[in-house]
Amino acid sequence: MDKVAVLIPCYNEEKTIGKVVKDWKKELPDAMVYVYDNNSTDNTVELAKKAGAIVRYEHSQGKGNVIRRMFREINAECYIMIDGDDTYPAEYGKNMVELVLHKNVDMVIGDRLSSTYFEENKRPFHNFGNSLVRGSINRLFHTNIRDIMTGYRAFSYLFVKSFPVLSKGFEIETEMTIHAVEKNMSVENMIIEYRDRPEGSESKLNTYSDGVKVLKTIGRLYKNYRPMNFFGIMSVLLFVLSLILFVPVFFKYLQTGLVPNFPTLIVSGFIALSALISFFSGLILSEIVEKERREYEFRLQTIEMSKERIVK
CATH class of the missing domain: 1.10.287 (Helix Hairpins)
Structure with missing residues (x-):
């Protein structure tokens, strides 16, 4: 079993994946860094291997499918999940690991919305969608999660092995959050800085179709849990x-x-x-x-x- 595993789901991130892997190997030199490729058509795999990551594959398209594969295959005392687009700084990793390993926190949420997200993110509908989802979940489930859809999180072994991954796409973060809240798991918000994607790197999130899927997921989980x-x-x-x-x-x-x-x-x-x-x-x-x-x-x-x- 790994002490700390850094999990990076990736699809066509050749512009940034090398830097992301190097940053995490520098920040947590003893951690195992895994890149899970999701049918990339560029040089993501080659650059990830060159930077020192262990590369594995998930051929069913969608972030939820990748996370299902990661959670099944990797055993670790602490997991850090990070996007491969270099929007999340690695320097918060040690504090996240500390919370999971020594404070018995089951999920640490990297909170972008309380810091630089609205200034850095140039996509206004993404900003509106994040605020809408956060407000909906906090009201419906009587909680105070500050960033529902962040891709920067840390998990305990208990969370990863007890979480049934049902979503296939970007609605997976919403599903994770509601699962942790409803199962009375220990959740901590950690304010992090957010950097917009570098030039030439494109978001895989479709504002409208993925937004509808997220809202449907909220409704489905509210029906199931309440x-x-x-x-x-x-x-x-x-x-x-x-x-x-x-x-x-x-x-x-x-x-x-x-x-x-x-x-x-x-x-x-x-x-x-x-x-x-x-x-x-x-x-x-x-x-x-x-x-x-x-x-x-x-x-x-x-x-x-x-x-x-x-x-x-």
Whole structure:
């Protein structure tokens, strides 16, 4: 098992990957630096090897797929995940390792948004998207994560081996953050400086399509982790809609003794029934989620025991 593993997912980063690898080997000389190539068509692989990195491959396209491969293959007491675009300085690495190895922190989040991100990043829609996602998650999950979509993080062995990677693309950071919050893992924010991409280096993030995927992921995870809240809101909305349709028909009946809009009454009844079903679905699913949380805590004990065996 490695003491510290630096994991760098890469796709066409020949402009920067050599410098990134060298910076990390200088900052953490005893760490193992892994570059996971994701079908690059430029000289990323050659330059990473030349700089001294161990290069491995993931052929299914998408950052989430790369992270799934990394987390499965690498065993380490502390993991640092960093993008290969040279936007994150390596000098924060030692402090991150210190938090994971000696303070028992499960995930350290490199917080760009509290420092230079909005000045350095020249893509205004990225800035808006980061703020929107941060605000949505902090409100929905009652937490205070300062940078949801940062690619600069450190993890414990416990987090990496207990995290089920479901996302395929850039929504993976959102999934990681919500997983840590919902599983009551120890999370620390660390303010870092952010550098914009150097000239000639292009972002792989599509502002619109990836933004929609991130918002869908937030909705999916909110439904999965907080089903009573999710289905409770749906139940209330459906019940209100049912009342809007029912009240005019009811008052007409009180005035005339007739039901002139019988189809509207039927639709109102079905919507009210849907509201009731939604409410009880939330109740049942919340019990299932609570049971899964208890089982998850037992799985963490098994992971800790497996770590001890590997270290020995």
